[in-house]
Structure formats: C-alpha cells, structure tokens
Amino acid sequence: MSDTHVPTRARSLPAAVLTAVDEADAVLHPGDWVDEAALDVLVSGHSHIPWDTTVGSLRLLNPGSATDRRRQPFRTFMTATAEHGKIHDVTPHRILA
Numbered sequence: 001m002s003d004t005h006v007p008t009r010a011r012s013l014p015a016a017v018l019t020a021v022d023e024a025d026a027v028l029h030p031g032d033w034v035d036e037a038a039l040d041v042l043v044s045g046h047s048h049i050p051w052d053t054t055v056g057s058l059r060l061l062n063p064g065s066a067t068d069r070r071r072q073p074f075r076t077f078m079t080a081t082a083e084h085g086k087i088h089d090v091t092p093h094r095i096l097a
Helices: 015-023
Strands: 041-043 051-055 058-062 075-083 086-095
Touching: 015 075, 015 086, 058 086
Parallel strands: 041 058
Antiparallel strands: 051 058, 075 086
C-alpha cells in the first residue's frame, strides 16, 4: 500500500486494508527511492494510480491509495507473494466500503 496520508487525509486505514495487513507476513509501504540496478521490483506511490507493468526486466508496482482515491474511481491496495527472491501473485484490491 502507499499514499495512505494518515492522519492528514484519513483518520485510519479502511477495514479491508487492516484485514489484509493482519493476514500478511509483511507489508510494504513505499516511500524512498533506491538504486534501481539492484532491483527486480520497484514499488512506488505518490500518484494514487494503481498499476502493474514491466519495463525490461524491472517490474513496476503502484498500489494506489487505500485512503485517498483522488481522480481514481476506487481506493486501492495490492497484495503479493514474495518467495525465493521473486514476487508473484500480485493482486490489486478495490476498496468498496
């Protein structure tokens, strides 16, 4: 997840996000840029636009925002499985409530 803006734009995370966090082994909340030469996956935020794409061998993920949809039709977050140094089963989730 990213761009949660708690507590400035939202008082707390939505229940759907808290449930997913409880079920997760780890949670990524991106914020700092790192050296892309060492990356297989780059998780970013800021735009509030959820996307999952690949450029060359680099997978780019943006979970959107769980609290501030801005110009998007839904608030969103992503789940993924990290196993043996690889990311798979990336799943975007729309928050409907």
